[in-house]
Amino acid sequence: MKRHIEFKDTQLEIHNFRLRLALSLGFVLLLLLLLLARFVYLQAVQQSHYQTLAENNRISIVPIAPSRGLILDRNGVVLAHNYSAYTLEITLSKVVDLKTTIDELAKLIDIQPGDRKRFKRLLADNRKFESLPIRNRLTDDEVARFSTQRYRFPGVEIKARLFREYPYHEQISHLVGYIGRINESEIAQLEENEIAANYRGSDYIGKTGIEQKYEGELHGKTGFQQMEVDAGGREVRVLSRTPPVSGNNLVLTIDAKLQGIAEQAFGNYRGALVAIDPSNGEVLAFVSKPGYDPNLFIDGIDEQSWNELNNSPDVPLNNRALRGQYSPGSTIKPFMALAGLYYNKRTPGHTISDPGYFSLPGSRHRYRDWKKDGHGSVDLFKSIVVSCDTYYYGLATELGIDNIYSFFSEFGFGKQTGIDMEGEVTGLMPSQEWKQKRYKQKWYVGDTVSVGIGQGYNLVTPLQLAYATAVLANDGVAYRPHLLKEVQSSRTSEKRTLGTNLASNLNLNSEHLALVKSAMVAVTQPGGTAAKAGAGAPYSFAGKTGTAQVIGIKQGEKYIESKIQERHRDHAWFMTFAPSEQPKIALAVLVENGGHGSSTAAPIARKVLDYFLLGKVPPPLLPVDEAEGVEHD
């Protein structure tokens, strides 16, 4: 009985067991099918997606920065070039303790406190996974010393890089400008212009001057290298390579030698000089004194140098030629004379009697002439030669501000000349409308009187005055001033010459022009205000001096130069073009606190003309005799 039951139980038990085993098998098959389905999904359905991911994983695109185009002067003198050197670079994200790392590095490589400060600034401006230089231009010794110890410094590398250099240092700073490390806002700008990809390998971008304006020409096209990388980001091998295309070389209209002579002629004076070829608008010299060394800015300027530049009372960072706004003083008189002729308010033979002052009808206020006793009988010719103020007080009131405004606007006063440089200011050509807007006041006739001799509201930049001079020299045919002469392709020998850009033709009366020009020639001849500067010149040149007041002088007071602090002295102007018959050069010089145009500004202009027209190189500069200058304008 017992056996029977046991036997029966066993049968049932085996039956149950096999049932459960079958269930298990079903379970196994189900899950294996699930796996298979997953594999089909991943490997057949989604294959291309994962293939892309795997490719992206393994392929890293490494940009190769192009070499930046050179900047040359019109004769091929190099103003900005590149050289290859080693830098010591640190990637913050890979460094454990930055301070210790730098301290240890300093034992191998000369790292000055200045380098540390500069590096700190760089860190603040850049992302932490970027490789940033702590020292540039390593010596071969330093490279060797670091190389043997490099295992000790994770995140520190020596890299061969191309560096920008400006061999002329201060001389061309305001013109050529400089490049600097790309900052966040520039990245945003690049992204907005959809050219950020072209800057993937670039650390630098043009910040000012030509470097900034022609960034697009100079930068070149970034090349790419497809690298196979492993999970640690190490490069395993090169898969393909698209070489970079170097940036184009720029040939400027500038004559570096002329520029140098102009800079030198300034001596210790501050100021600006712009020289233009009137026949086509090419800028021959573009000086702003003092300059600064653009090389300092390339890799971030150190704090000390920055403070020195930024806090200097000489404001070396200010581009005076482009952005300095000064009263034009008497330099506007030739244009006023032209306006008088144009609007028939004056004829060449019309004379006035100059008692040494001018008063408006019904007013006792005296607008004084610079010459206390007056110039006697003055016609238009003489008014320019002796720079008679009284003549122009009267003329201005007769013309009225509206006519003055529209006539001067034609010469580019009060607006940008359109030169190829960023940051040009407009100066100021006042009008009734402007005064209403600016001061909420109506225009008074008295305002017009001051405008007539360039001491009113009007402000000009040296560039503007040079441009206006060029337009005058070229008989009213105006060319937009420009600095770029030619673009040379880096790959091919292809050259692109930039066409001269006719701005406008003022259609001036040739007799009027001849008269004013001849008066300006007389300025540089005995009896003229710039006779001294013109003495002995073998060519004929036209000129006009000017003085821009820095401080006002009360009624009845006399301006005594020696009693006035240097910085409160008047600014000196001189505008000129030469040779007067067939002008090849037109220029404007401003000397800050130079006193009179005749004594400081005109001699500078003369040196520039002598070199330009005669190839005469002036002797090394002698100290300026400040007591010099009896003439007045």
Added chain:
Amino acid sequence: MIKRHLWQRFVAHLDPVLLTLLGLLLLVSLVVIYSASGGNWFRVWAQVTNILVACTALWIVANMPLHYLMRAAVPAYLLGMVLLIAVAFFGEITNGARRWLNIGVTTIQPSELMRIAVPLMMAWYFEKHEAMLTLKNYFVATLLLLLPVALIARQPDLGTAILIAASGFYVLFLAGISWRVILTFVVIITASMPLAWSTLHDYQRHRIMMLFDPAQDALGRGYHTIQAIIAVGSGGIFGKGYLNGTQAHLDFLPERTTDFIFAVYSEEFGLLGNFVLLSLYLFVIARGFVITANASTYFTRLMAGSITLTFFTYAFVNMGMVSGILPVVGVPLPLISYGGTSMVTLLLGFGMLMSIHTHKKLVQT
């Protein structure tokens, strides 16, 4: 003649079908390890050594009469428990887990022993009470299972704990635990999920979270899973070709010769390769089921069933985790992953299967 006789005695207890299938899988293992290790012959030879040692263990166990195995159950289980408790108190901590025990000459991982000892003990227990199985017996067997599982989960070694729990569950299931009890268990476990969650270690939670969305921590904990899935998916239907897996050879895959070896295989041999591998596993499991179904005693049926199903569980959990349908728990791909201990444990199991299969015939005659 003598030679032939010796040979026959040598292979008498080996199952040729199973042996062939295992041989194929082990061959795959060597081939893939060569690629996964970046062409490192030392790794391959080390695996050959592992296989030789494990095969020796297989042969010995296969030739062991079944009552030897039964007799070993209680001592092995008790020894395992003692060692697990020792680990809990004196174990060495590596990678934040206390799994290893230093016994002077070497360090051992007692949980590995329990992979065999737990189902063995449970099968032994059921065999002993075969005549009258009551609910109490199932309860005791469950306790025998949960004690070591709890200790191992505490180490923490979630992968091993789950696998042992699974192997024990298979014994319970095959021993005929009633559906009502299973259902109750399922309900209880589901209900206690939140509680279990609170006792999990952070890294375990992370792994579970990642199952649902590995991308949320793509550079951290999800990285391994994502890279493994990319490897599998980019393999496509035909694979990138042997030694051509970019994910594997450029270091994107973690633990390439061990837990993630399937990703390497999958990337290089593609969907077709995966199909072949799944088929091989299926054949091994099918053979295991045949042996189980024909096993002569209650003990051997339970044991054979548990070994087969546990083997399947290994394979499923590993491939599931590499292909992203299961969380990452440290489970090697059976017979393929590099590693001595798991190889020995697995082949020991297959040795038992062979013993069960071949000794039955002897008993019958």
